[in-house]
Amino acid sequence: MTDHTEIPQSLETKSGGNVGAAFEEFMRAFETYKDANDDRLSELERRSASDPLIDDKLARLDRALDETKRVADTLAVKAQRPHLGGAGAIETxxxxxxxxxxxxxxxxxxxxxxxxxxxxxxxxxxxxxxxxxxxxxxxxxxxxxxxxxxxxxxxxxxxxxxxxxxxxxxxxxxxGPVTGWVAETASRTQTATxxxxxxxxxxxxxxxxxxxxxxxxxxxxxxxxxxxxxxxxxxxxxxxxxxxxxxxxxxxxxxxxxxxxxxxxxxxxxxxxxxxxxxxxxxxxxxxxxxxxxxxxxxxxxxxxxxxxxxxRGTQAAIRKMKDGDGHYVWQPAASAGEPSLLMGYPVVExxxxxxxxxxxxxxxxxxxxxxxxxxxxxxxxxxxxxxxxxxxxxxxxxxxxxxxxxxxxxxxxxxxxx
Missing domain, CATH: 3.30.2400.10 (Major capsid protein gp5)
Structure with missing residues (x-):
């Protein structure tokens, strides 16, 4: 498996400005991140303490993950943003x-x-x-x-x-206003203010x-x-x-x-x-x-x-390491570039x-x-x-x-x- 521990120097250049390529890089970074965190959790179970080398690797992966997501989202926004006064603009x-x-x-x-x-x-x-x-x-x-x-x-x-x-x-x-049920022919009482x-x-x-x-x-x-x-x-x-x-x-x-x-x-x-x-x-x-x-x-x-x-971002780094009772990560990456990541099924805004x-x-x-x-x-x-x-x-x-x-x-x- 490729080790993505180093923060990419020019992800936008590496992806060629392509949204799909940038997002694939983000997903690969997340898979590597999960592998490193699994190693950390295994060390905790085995020795009741984490390995400093694994902690350092995880921190670098965490930064790389943030950077790859940022680049993918930026490219997605640029692709959708029209130029001022460009073709198709309607002006009176x-x-x-x-x-x-x-x-x-x-x-x-x-x-x-x-x-x-x-x-x-x-x-x-x-x-x-x-x-x-x-x-x-x-x-x-x-x-x-x-x-x-x-x-x-x-x-x-x-x-x-x-x-x-x-x-x-x-x-x-x-x-809120006071409401209630009433029969069809019954008198209506005035609702409270x-x-x-x-x-x-x-x-x-x-x-x-x-x-x-x-x-x-x-x-x-x-x-x-x-x-x-x-x-x-x-x-x-x-x-x-x-x-x-x-x-x-x-x-x-x-x-x-x-x-x-x-x-x-x-x-x-x-x-x-x-x-x-x-x-x-x-x-x-x-x-x-x-x-x-x-x-x-x-x-x-x-x-x-x-x-x-x-x-x-720091809080997100802590939350990314968490798993639920079934061993699944509670934080999940976005389904596509420009979309938010999910935490327990809810969107995350950093x-x-x-x-x-x-x-x-x-x-x-x-x-x-x-x-x-x-x-x-x-x-x-x-x-x-x-x-x-x-x-x-x-x-x-x-x-x-x-x-x-x-x-x-x-x-x-x-x-x-x-x-």
């Missing part, structure tokens, strides 16, 4: 005019046409201004948002709503500031819309990802880990419930996977069907913003994030051209407004690593 005359005006603004700093178009659309008062820049074309905004969904872990599984205002308010029924809570999701400004050379701006072969989208999406995704997990709600979204956390037996609305591993900073040595089963069943049945596990396993850490989350967490995007991404602050480069102060927070406190539960 107004869209083409906005694109030309935006192109002139970015390349040459000409503002007259953009100002006229935005004034005509009555958008100046809310989306642009002396210090606010100008709206990017709609197709560029869609490309950025679509890319964010591909690379921002929580955005990919949460609910997303677009708004035109600065705050989104949502009434939510905590208790449900208990409502109003959740508020303000949008906060997120910015990125890519820089361009004069040569790039003068190059007519460069698709300037696509360049801006590619430059800002990774920065936006990184900042969003952190905020959606642990943001404190001050000038940024409120992450689901920032809410008050209580033992699940004492759970109440506006809190996030948790259970414990029973060991400080670790899973229990005996039947560790049972704690994951317990976590799954802290979530009500109506939410479990769309449940997703969220944890970071977020490096989740805390590492440590004493009293909340390192594993599970639940229906589509119902549990809401992301609010204010319509419009703006660009302000700055040719003065960093000569000879031209800076593009690019902003979008985004908010987020828990919208259903029933839907998300946590695993706390404490005794």
């Amino acid at each position: 005359a107004a869209v083409r005019e906005h694109r030309r005006a935006f192109n002139d603004y970015v390349r040459k700093g000409e503002t007259a046409n953009l100002s006229r178009l935005e004034a005509k659309a009555l958008a100046v008062s809310t989306n642009s201004g002396a210090d606010g820049g100008y709206l990017v074309p709609d197709e560029t905004e869609r490309a950025v948002i679509s890319a964010l969904k591909d690379i921002s872990p929580i955005r990919a599984i949460a609910s997303v709503r677009q708004v035109s205002g600065s705050v989104y308010k949502k009434p939510f029924a905590i208790t 449900p208990t409502l809570d109003e959740l508020s999701f303000p949008t906060m400004e997120l910015y990125a500031m890519p820089a361009a050379t004069a040569t790039l701006l003068d190059d007519s072969a460069v698709n300037i819309d696509e360049w801006i989208a590619e430059e800002v999406r990774d920065t936006f995704a990184q900042q969003e990802g952190t905020a959606f997990v642990s943001g404190n709600g001050s000038a940024k979204p409120k992450g689901f880990l920032d809410y008050t956390k209580v033992a699940n037996g004492s759970w109440a609305w506006e809190n996030i419930g948790y259970i414990t591993t029973g060991v400080d900073g670790l899973f229990p040595a005996s039947n560790p996977a049972d704690k994951l089963i317990d976590l799954i069943y802290t979530v009500k049945a109506g939410y479990r069907g769309n449940g997703t596990f969220v944890f970071n 977020s490096e913003d989740m805390p590492a396993m440590a004493e009293d850490s909340y390192s594993v989350a599970f639940g229906d994030f589509r119902r549990g967490y809401l992301i609010v995007d204010r319509v419009g991404i703006r660009v302000l051209r700055d040719p003065f602050s960093s000569k000879p480069y031209v800076l593009f102060y690019t902003t979008k407004r985004v908010g987020g927070g828990v919208q259903d406190f029933n839907a998300i539960k946590l695993l706390k690593f404490e005794a």
